[in-house]
Amino acid sequence: MQATKPTDLRIGVDLGGTKIEVALLDGGGSIRCRRREATPAGDYPAIVRQVAEMVRAVEAEQDVSGLPVGAGTPGAVSRLTGRMKNSNSLCLNGEALREDLSQALGREVRIANDADCFALSEAMDGAAAGAGTVFGVILGTGVGGGVVVGQRLLAGPNGIAGEWGHNPLPWPRPEWDEVPGPKGWDGRHGSIETWCCGPGMVLDHRRAGGEAQDVQAICRQAAAGDVVAQATLERWEDRLARSLAAIINVLDPDVIVLGGGLSQIDSVYEQVPLRWRDWVFSDAVETRLVRARHGDASGVRGAAWLWPLGGSRG
Structure with missing residues (x-):
């Protein structure tokens, strides 16, 4: 079996109201490792810090760094302001989540609604x-x-x-x-x-x-x-x-x-x-x-699939 290339590795983040899950997927859709922790309730800066820490911990476990990161969240990014809207996790609304996560991690982060991530996961390999x-x-x-x-x-x-x-x-x-x-x-x-x-x-x-x-x-x-x-x-x-x-x-x-x-x-x-x-x-x-097919793992899997195989940042 051919070894997975580093460029085929991607990280998904499922940012929920009660829990944050981070998983590292390989090119075949297998989860190499994952972490799940409680969401800091109502504390936006703490949420950003915790996501960044969890991503780095997952990368360290696999001895990699700088992987593409996708995040699924309640609500959506406003095309008008670039900030979050319509989230039932109220502390996210009005915040520049995509930019803040990108700055915390030192790389571009792609964001989509959690239901979009679910749909993408099941369409890709579900x-x-x-x-x-x-x-x-x-x-x-x-x-x-x-x-x-x-x-x-x-x-x-x-x-x-x-x-x-x-x-x-x-x-x-x-x-x-x-x-x-x-x-x-x-x-x-x-x-x-x-x-x-x-x-x-x-x-x-x-x-x-x-x-x-x-x-x-x-x-x-x-x-x-x-x-x-x-x-x-x-x-x-x-x-x-x-x-x-x-x-x-x-x-x-x-x-x-x-x-x-x-x-x-x-x-x-x-x-x-x-x-x-x-x-x-x-x-x-x-x-x-x-x-x-993937149950409650579809959110984090779909977030990772926001990046295509090869990790292209185009």
């Missing part, structure tokens, strides 16, 4: 490897998305490609009292995110008379035959199907990949494609719905 157009979806405490075409991340002129969660829930059902819908963190009602995220499912369940406190409990009760929990899951799957049908009608992706905690609900992969048929503007739907 569940959607080889597909022409991929829509990657993170379903957890929030809802995010990313678009990859020909294994290239689509950012768009506003840096918000894939932000489907901040659109209104399509084709609302009055019989389920979906208008105006829950209020999101942006002050607007009835977005896809507020309905399809984990807290949104729990809120809907409790409105229907259920007592479960989290998604896992709802799923356990549904599997045990609880009709209220079963109805909650059916409503959630229907809303997810309508939301993804709108994506198919616009983007027509080959594959939709699901990640995040709610992607572990097994019935999604059968029920959602059955339900989205009613809303997709086609006589047949060939888009595949699949579970992420």
Whole structure:
């Protein structure tokens, strides 16, 4: 087996609200080493310092230095100001994260939204490897998305490609009292995110008379035959199907990949494609719905893939 060249090594950083993960990938997509530490809550300078320290520690472990670094973060870099925007890690907003990390490390750092990194990882060598157009979806405490075409991340002129969660829930059902819908963190009602995220499912369940406190409990009760929990899951799957049908009608992706905690609900992969048929503007739907291959490692892997093989800095 041919040895990996130093130029085939890249570092990914997954900067989350509760943890920071740094991993070194080789040209075959294998993780050579990784570190994970708690995120300094609300302390932006400490976050920058910690990322730089973790990157250098990973390089020292492999006896290399100056490798290309990509970082996945909540929110996005504003094309207008060059500073962070739309991050639910509030201390990042308004900060020049890309420049600060580059200065701390003494090299260029590439940054993308964490959902974009997830989509890129799964398109490169994950569940959607080889597909022409991929829509990657993170379903957890929030809802995010990313678009990859020909294994290239689509950012768009506003840096918000894939932000489907901040659109209104399509084709609302009055019989389920979906208008105006829950209020999101942006002050607007009835977005896809507020309905399809984990807290949104729990809120809907409790409105229907259920007592479960989290998604896992709802799923356990549904599997045990609880009709209220079963109805909650059916409503959630229907809303997810309508939301993804709108994506198919616009983007027509080959594959939709699901990640995040709610992607572990097994019935999604059968029920959602059955339900989205009613809303997709086609006589047949060939888009595949699949579970992420790399799980919670997709964020850090996709961040590393922001750099092509060879480490070109062009």
